[in-house]
Amino acid sequence: MNEMMKGLQIEAPGKPAWKEMPVPSPAKDEVLIKVIGVTTCPHWDMHIMDGVPMFPEHDLSYPYLVGQPGHEAMGEVVGLGADVKNLKIGQRVVAWRDTGEKRQGFYAQYNVFRECDVLAIESDLAPEQIASLELAMCVQVSFDQLIARDAIVGKRIALGGLGPAGLVAVQMAKAYGAAEVIAFDFVAERCELARRLGADYAGEPDKEAFPQKRSGDKAFDSAVDLTGLPVSIQFLMDRTRDSVAIFGVLRDEVHFGMPHLFGPGLTLMGYGDHNRGAAERALRLVEQGQLDLKALVSVSMPLSDYIIGVEKLRKKEAIKVCFLPWA
Secondary structure, three states, X not given: OOOEEEEEEEEEXXXXXXXXXXXXXXXXXEEEEEEEEEEOOHHHHHHHHHOOOOOOOOOOOOOOOOOOOOOEEEEEEEEEOOOOOOOOOOOEEEEOOOOOOOOOOOOEOEEEEEHHHEEEXXXXXXXXXXXXXXXXHHHHHHHHHHHHOOOOOOOEEEEEOOOHHHHHHHHHHHHOOOOEEEEEOOOHHHHHHHHHOOOOEEEOOOOOOOOOOOOOOXXXXXXXXXXXXXXXXXXXXXXXXXXXXXXXXXXXXXXXXXXXXXXXXXXXXXXXXOOHHHHHHHHHHHHOOOOOOHHHEEEEEEXXXXXXXXXXXXXXXOOEEEEEOOO
């Protein structure tokens, strides 16, 4: 294909370029997607713009891959590889996982993606309502671990951090039958939004209101940390009976000691594997109205204004930004 498109490339830290480039051609197992909307993965966007790897010890070089780090996206199928069986031209799809491969990302007007890595969606879903499904899938993985332990239905669940993942977790906890959802964050506006989305309590981690004790009526039954910060994980570990799942990217060590060993012993859980089943469960919550992803999107703007959007994330003026490649 000789057609041209516009795409984003971060050429150096702090220097994104919106430039013309060829439209990619789909391999035999891929579809060509006209990208309608892409939502930010805030920490990822800010790390790459700052010249810092998203994950510790990962290599990072510039110019960064075209369209990266855009991975939360939805669009319309406009081209099919020879072996594509289940998708059709004109069908709307959403990417359900970031493959982790060195390939073009979705910060562009077109992208190619394997058929197995997208899900068909209802045609009337706006990009703000569905583009963040990949994030929802990621959070669903942690909830699947808790569901397997019977640690949600009828339980008192604590959540550390009310960024995008935390706001998804508030809604999932309610959808999956938690009796009480307690959420912690220092940003008042995010706490207010969490309460609107179903949290029974959302506020700062007050040590007097939530004493350091893993038993009694003020203890949590289970918890999810969505920050990756040891201080948040430790706060939850010291107040949770059964299990704490770590969702956030962990960069420093946490201390598991004698207070966590008995009475009963606390289970500290790492992260599970991304999988299509989790994506399908998250999509079902969206379609049933139990998960409002649009609530996470503070503003929509042209993708050519990428640097402005990232600054809004940095200043906490936005929870998520939805970029529109054709605006």
